[in-house]
Amino acid sequence: MASREVSTMIKQGFISDPTLSLPFSPSRTTLPRLYSPSSSPPPPPPPPAESTRPSHNNPTLFEMMSEENLRGSKTMEESRRRTQRRVAKFLTELNAYSLKNGGLGPSDVRLTVVSRDGQRVPMDVHGRVLSEKSRFFADNLSQRREKGVSHTVEISECDDVEVYVETVVLMYCDDLKKRLIGESVTKVLALLQVSAAIMFDAGITSCLEYLEAVPWSEDEEEKVVSHLSQLELPGLSTPQVLQRVSSEPSTSARSDGILLNLLSGVLQAKDDKARQEMKTLISRLLRADSLDDDSLFDVSKDTLYHLCHRCLGSLFLCLSEAIGMEDGKRDRGVLMAEIAREADNLQWIVDILIEKRMANDFVKLWADQRELAELHSKIPTVYRHGISRITAQLCIAMGRGNILVPNESRFSLVSTWLDALYEDFGWMRRAYKSVDKKLVEDGLSKTILTLSLRQQQVVLLNWFDRFLNKGDDCPNIQRAFEVWWRRAFVRQYTDVDDTSQLQITVSSYST
Structure with a gap:
C-alpha cells in the first residue's frame, strides 16, 4: 500500500497512527499469573511514555467500534450470569421440595430446557409429579413409561429458560398462591403463558387469581389484556380477571346517563376548588375520548343542551334577584358569587359543545x-x-x-x-x-x-x-x-348589487 494511501486512511480514522497508539490484538491478551500469599507480586510496569499512549481525545472509528462491542459483550455476559444465578436458585428450591416430599423417591426423569441461544439447564424431576400436574407431560410420559427405567425429556427453543424452570418448580409447590406473592405482573404473565403451554391447570388458576387480585399499572394493564386475549383458556376465570377493564354492553348504552349525573354533580358542587378540579378532569377525559374512534362512552348533544337550559334558568333567577338586592334580603357577596358561578358553569358546557362541534x-x-x-x-x-x-x-x-x-x-x-x-x-x-x-x-x-x-x-x-x-x-x-x-x-366591487345605500352616521355616546 502506498504511503500516501496509508496517510489518508490514518486521517480518516480507519488506521491508528503507530506513533500515537500501541498495536492491539485481542488474540494476544495474556492471563495474569497466580502468586501464593507468601510471595509478593511484581512491581507494576512503568507508565507508557507520553508519545506511546493512545490518544483518547480523538478516538479512531476502529477504537469506538471496539469499545461499543466490548460494552455489548459485558452487558450480555452480566445478563447471562443473572439468569444463571436465578436458575441455580430455582434448582436449589426444587431439590428442597423433593427432599421435603420424601415419598416421591428418586427422580426418574432428566428434563432439559434449552434456550434459543443454546443454553441448557438439566433438571432431575419425578415423572409422577409432572404427569399429575401437567396434561402435556401426562400424555407424553405415559407413552414411553417403563418400570424402573429413567427417561430423558428435552424442551427446545424456549423463549425464557428461567420461566420454564420456575414453572417446573411450581409443580412441586403446595401453596402456589403464597409462592406468587411479591412477583411482578410481567413475571406472572410469563408463568401463565408457560403453564398454559404445558396444560398445568393449577398454575394457570393460581396465576389468574394473582392477576385478578393485584393492582396494575397502565403498562401492565395493556400487557394483561394482550396476553389473556391471545391465550385460549376455556372454562377458566379469564373474564373475571378482565372485569376491571371491560364491562357489559349495557354499560356503554347507559353512558349518557352516567355523564349527565357527573356533569350535573360538577355544576352543583359546593366546594369551588373541587368543582374546578373536576371540570378540568372531565374536560380532559371527554377530549381524549373524542380522539378515540373506538370510544363508546360519550356525551350526547341532548344532554349538553339540557344542561345549558338549566344553567340559563339559574342565571336568569340570579340576575332577577340582583335587580332587587336593595331590599337587603340577600348578601351582595353571596349573590355575586352565585352569578359568577352560574356564568362559569355555562361557559364550561359551551366549551364542551365547541370541542364536540355541537x-x-x-x-x-x-x-x-x-x-x-x-x-x-x-x-x-x-x-x-x-x-x-x-x-x-x-x-x-x-x-x-x-x-x-x-x-x-x-x-x-x-x-x-x-x-x-x-x-x-x-x-x-x-x-x-x-x-x-x-x-x-x-x-x-x-x-x-x-x-x-x-x-x-x-x-x-x-x-x-x-x-x-x-x-x-x-x-x-x-x-x-x-x-x-x-x-x-x-375596493368597491361594482358587479355586486348594493341595495343597502350605505350612510355613515355617528351616534353620540353618553358617559
Whole structure:
C-alpha cells in the first residue's frame, strides 16, 4: 500500500497512527499469573511514555467500534450470569421440595430446557409429579413409561429458560398462591403463558387469581389484556380477571346517563376548588375520548343542551334577584358569587359543545336571550361581567371557524350581546387572568367581518364611538375597522348589487 494511501486512511480514522497508539490484538491478551500469599507480586510496569499512549481525545472509528462491542459483550455476559444465578436458585428450591416430599423417591426423569441461544439447564424431576400436574407431560410420559427405567425429556427453543424452570418448580409447590406473592405482573404473565403451554391447570388458576387480585399499572394493564386475549383458556376465570377493564354492553348504552349525573354533580358542587378540579378532569377525559374512534362512552348533544337550559334558568333567577338586592334580603357577596358561578358553569358546557362541534345551535340560543341581556344591563358591572365571557368565547370560536352558523344568527348574537361585552370588557380582563385580550379582540374582529357590509358598518361605527370614550376598557378592533373601510371605500366591487345605500352616521355616546 502506498504511503500516501496509508496517510489518508490514518486521517480518516480507519488506521491508528503507530506513533500515537500501541498495536492491539485481542488474540494476544495474556492471563495474569497466580502468586501464593507468601510471595509478593511484581512491581507494576512503568507508565507508557507520553508519545506511546493512545490518544483518547480523538478516538479512531476502529477504537469506538471496539469499545461499543466490548460494552455489548459485558452487558450480555452480566445478563447471562443473572439468569444463571436465578436458575441455580430455582434448582436449589426444587431439590428442597423433593427432599421435603420424601415419598416421591428418586427422580426418574432428566428434563432439559434449552434456550434459543443454546443454553441448557438439566433438571432431575419425578415423572409422577409432572404427569399429575401437567396434561402435556401426562400424555407424553405415559407413552414411553417403563418400570424402573429413567427417561430423558428435552424442551427446545424456549423463549425464557428461567420461566420454564420456575414453572417446573411450581409443580412441586403446595401453596402456589403464597409462592406468587411479591412477583411482578410481567413475571406472572410469563408463568401463565408457560403453564398454559404445558396444560398445568393449577398454575394457570393460581396465576389468574394473582392477576385478578393485584393492582396494575397502565403498562401492565395493556400487557394483561394482550396476553389473556391471545391465550385460549376455556372454562377458566379469564373474564373475571378482565372485569376491571371491560364491562357489559349495557354499560356503554347507559353512558349518557352516567355523564349527565357527573356533569350535573360538577355544576352543583359546593366546594369551588373541587368543582374546578373536576371540570378540568372531565374536560380532559371527554377530549381524549373524542380522539378515540373506538370510544363508546360519550356525551350526547341532548344532554349538553339540557344542561345549558338549566344553567340559563339559574342565571336568569340570579340576575332577577340582583335587580332587587336593595331590599337587603340577600348578601351582595353571596349573590355575586352565585352569578359568577352560574356564568362559569355555562361557559364550561359551551366549551364542551365547541370541542364536540355541537355549538352551532347554542349561538342562536344565546342570541335569543334578550330578556337575560335586558336584566344584565340593569345590574352593576361588578356582578355581571362573567356573563360576557360567554359572548367572547363564542366570538373566538366563530373567528377560528369552529362554529359555522348563518349570517342571521351571527348578526343576532352581536346585536343582543355586543353592547354588554363592550361595557364589561375592562372588568372582565382584569378579573379573569385566563382572558386573553388579544385573543378576544381577534375573534371579535373576525366575527364582525363575516357579516354583510351594511351590518359591518352598523357594528363598527358603534364601536368607533365607544372606543373613543372608553379606550382600553373597550375591545380594540381597529384591524376590523381598517378592513371594513377598505371594503367600503377602496375596493368597491361594482358587479355586486348594493341595495343597502350605505350612510355613515355617528351616534353620540353618553358617559
